[in-house]
Amino acid sequence: MHPVRKQRLLVVLFIVVATSVAAALVFYALRENMNLFYPPADIQAGKAPIETSIRAGGMVKEGSVVKSPDSLRVDFVITDYQADLQVTYTGILPDLFDEGQGVVVSGKLDVTGLMVASEVLAKHDENYMPPEVADALKNKPEAK
Amino acid sequence: MQFESFTELWHMAGHGPFVWASYAITLSVIVFLIWLPVQQRKAFITEQKRLQRIAAHEDKSSNNKES
Amino acid sequence: MWTWFHKLGSPKWFYDISGKLLNFMAPVAALLLIVGAIWGLLYAPADFRQGNSYRIIYIHVPVSVLSLSGYYIMAIAGAIHLIWKMKLAEIAMRSAARMGAGLTFLALVTGSIWGKPTWGTWWVWDARITSELVLLFLYLGIIALYEAYDNKVSASRACAVLALVGTVNIPIIYKSVDWWYSLHQPATIKLTQKSSIDPSMFYPLLIMIVGFYFFYGVALMLNMRTEVLINERKTRWVQDIVERA
Numbered sequence: 508m509h510p511v512r513k514q515r516l517l518v519v520l521f522i523v524v525a526t527s528v529a530a531a532l533v534f535y536a537l538r539e540n541m542n543l544f545y546p547p548a549d550i551q552a553g554k555a556p557i558e559t560s561i562r563a564g565g566m567v568k569e570g571s572v573v574k575s576p577d578s579l580r581v582d583f584v585i586t587d588y589q590a591d592l593q594v595t596y597t598g599i600l601p602d603l604f605d606e607g608q609g610v611v612v613s614g615k616l617d618v619t620g621l622m623v624a625s626e627v628l629a630k631h632d633e634n635y636m637p638p639e640v641a642d643a644l645k646n647k648p649e650a651k
Numbered sequence: 652m653q654f655e656s657f658t659e660l661w662h663m664a665g666h667g668p669f670v671w672a673s674y675a676i677t678l679s680v681i682v683f684l685i686w687l688p689v690q691q692r693k694a695f696i697t698e699q700k701r702l703q704r705i706a707a708h709e710d711k712s713s714n715n716k717e718s
Numbered sequence: 719m720w721t722w723f724h725k726l727g728s729p730k731w732f733y734d735i736s737g738k739l740l741n742f743m744a745p746v747a748a749l750l751l752i753v754g755a756i757w758g759l760l761y762a763p764a765d766f767r768q769g770n771s772y773r774i775i776y777i778h779v780p781v782s783v784l785s786l787s788g789y790y791i792m793a794i795a796g797a798i799h800l801i802w803k804m805k806l807a808e809i810a811m812r813s814a815a816r817m818g819a820g821l822t823f824l825a826l827v828t829g830s831i832w833g834k835p836t837w838g839t840w841w842v843w844d845a846r847i848t849s850e851l852v853l854l855f856l857y858l859g860i861i862a863l864y865e866a867y868d869n870k871v872s873a874s875r876a877c878a879v880l881a882l883v884g885t886v887n888i889p890i891i892y893k894s895v896d897w898w899y900s901l902h903q904p905a906t907i908k909l910t911q912k913s914s915i916d917p918s919m920f921y922p923l924l925i926m927i928v929g930f931y932f933f934y935g936v937a938l939m940l941n942m943r944t945e946v947l948i949n950e951r952k953t954r955w956v957q958d959i960v961e962r963a
Contacts, residue, residue, distance in 0.1 A: 515801045522882045530886040542899040543844040564899055601838030603767060611842075611901050628837045633906040635772060636916040637763035652760055660760065663770035669835050673774045673828045674755065677781070681751075681933065684820050688940040695948055699960040 544611050547585060547592040550620075557616045563592055564611040564630065572606055585610060596624040603629035727804040729946045730955050736939040744936050750929030757922035765919070774832040776923055779907070780930035782825040785853060786888055788818045788934060792860075793885045796878030805949065806942075808874045811881060812864060813941035817934060819857035826850060837901055845894035846902035849887060856884040 508516070534541065544564035545555045555561050563585060571584035580597045583606075594612055604610060609630035614623045636644075654660040661667050758776035765772040792814035798807035829847065830840045841847070860877045867873030895904045907913045913920060950956045 512801050516797075519797045519800055519882060522879060523885055526883045526886045530890070534890070541845050541897070543842065543901055544899050546899065564901075601836070603836055603838075608767075626839070628839050628842065628901060630901055631767060631836055631903055632914075633903040634914045635765050635768075635775070635906065635919050637918060638766040639763075640916055641766035653763060654760065663773070664764075666769055666771040666773075666835055669771055669831050670759070670773050673777055673831045674759070676827055676831075677777045677824055680820050680824050681937075684817060684937045685940060687816075688937070688944040692944040692947065695944065695951075696960055696963045699951060699957070700963070703957070703960060 546587040546589075548587050548589040550592055550616065550622075551590040555616060557618060560613065560615060560625075562611055562613045563594070563622055564609065565592065567604070567606050567608055567610055569606045585612070592622055593620070594622040594624050594627075596627050598625075598627070600627055601629040603631055723802075727802070727806045729806055729950050730953075732806055733943060733946055733955075736943055740936060740939055743932050743939075747929055747932035747936050750925055750932060754922050754925035754929050758926065762919050762922050763916075768836055771832060771835040772919075774828055775906075775919075776926045778825065778828040778832055779923060780927045781821045781828065782850070783927060784930055784934050785818060785822040785825045785850070786891060788814055788821060789853065789856075789881075789885070789888050791938075792818060793881045796881035799874060800878045800882075806946070808878070809942050809945040809949065810938070811874070811878060812861075813938050813945065815857050815860040815864075815877070815881075816941060817938055819854065819861060821934075822850065822854040822857055826854060842901050844900035844902055845898040846891065846900050849891040849894050852887055853884075853891060856880070856887065860884075 544562035547563065547565050549555060550563060555563070565585035565587045568584040568586045568591065571582075573582045575581070578597065579599065580595065581600060582593070582595050584591050584593055586592070594614075596612065596614070604627060609632065611628045611630050612622060612624040613626045613628075615625075616622055654663075661671070663670055754776060758773055762773070762776075764770050792811050795807045795810035795814060798804055799811055826847070829850075833842070834840050860880055863880060864870075864873045864877050867876065894900060895902050906915050907920075907923075915923065947956055947959070
């Protein structure tokens with residue numbers, strides 16, 4: 508390779524390496540802020556601010572959903588299997604909201620540790636299958 | 652075939668608007684990305700043909716002057 | 719040893735070979751996309767949780783994959799242009815920027831449309847979606863930067879540097895769902911493990927991904943061919959093509 512080209516190759520490599528290092532440092536500094544939501548364990552540990560708009564995410568605990576009979580109010584618990592968070596929400600839930608499924612809720616924590624949600628988003632997983640396959644999996648004894 | 656009728660295919664149990672809108676937008680962008688270079692090529696060829704004609708014309712007139 | 723590489727940079731050689739490739743690739747791309755779309759829309763089963771809205775996967779995943787891998791094509795072309803001053807590489811870089819902008823736009827729009835019925839929102843500022851938006855701005859930035867310069871030699875050099883700098887965003891987009899808590903789910907198709915999608919839904923997806931790769935090749939070459947003609951307009955072989963057209 509021609510020495511001039513070799514030198515230009517080094518410049519190109521330098522650009523890529525330098526920006527990667529810069530980006531790595533930025534993301535290292537921002538690492539907490541890059542998260543969309545807090546898991547319940549972090550909220551229980553007091554890492555989330557109170558009375559400030561935040562997001563929390565986790566699984567809706569089985570059997571925890573209580574729907575109010577005369578309003579759109581729903582109470583449920585989200586969990587990351589280490590800690591639980593009680594959530595209350597008034598509004599229309601997304602279609603995919605269900606017990607045992609992931610959600611991301613945005614709202615404010617009150618002093619008692621209750622999350623008053625203003626928005627509930629369903630978080631789905633990366634699994635896709637036809638309903639018959641899902642039923643077959645559910646009925647198999649070894650699959651939970 | 653997953654759908655019994657065209658109306659069922661169109662509605663997709665309420666998800667039709669989302670699914671069909673996605674496919675329609677994708678189709679238009681695909682067509683645009685193909686059309687754009689083809690169009691530019693056409694414009695280029697038209698322009699160059701014009702220049703060739705002018706050049707041929709100038710050649711002729713300068714030849715005429717010389718003779 | 720480098721002669722083949724320099725031959726690759728010959729515009730006329732590229733024009734001839736790409737013309738032959740297009741005759742074969744364009745019908746393959748059209749066939750794959752039509753078969754994949756019909757299979758995905760009509761014959762693939764509905765998802766057990768999302769119902770029919772998941773059918774957007776057959777375009778969302780291919781265009782998103784290409785918006786990322788297309789960036790590498792652009793950045794590598796930019797590097798070749800910087801190192802060897804190869805005109806064809808510069809043309810490839812700018813064509814890839816145009817393709818990338820279109821595909822990234824599609825990835826964001828189809829993702830947004832898919833988000834509404836599944837997540838319950840059109841848009842959320844999570845790491846995956848935000849970094850993909852940055853990708854769109856990078857592509858658009860490269861297009862705009864080229865237009866902003868009057869001196870096209872410095873323009874293409876600046877674009878190549880910006881393309882290289884932006885490369886850092888690609889692994890971030892790819893790994894964002896694993897590194898941070900996000901609303902977007904992790905990857906479905908895995909290289910090292912079994913994919914978490916049923917085969918009856920996976921085959922049309924595979925066809926669509928391959929089909930979109932072919933489409934990318936076709937549209938990229940069409941773009942490059944037009945640019946090559948414009949660039950080489952003073953040469954004999956281009957004037958011959960004009961005469962014959």
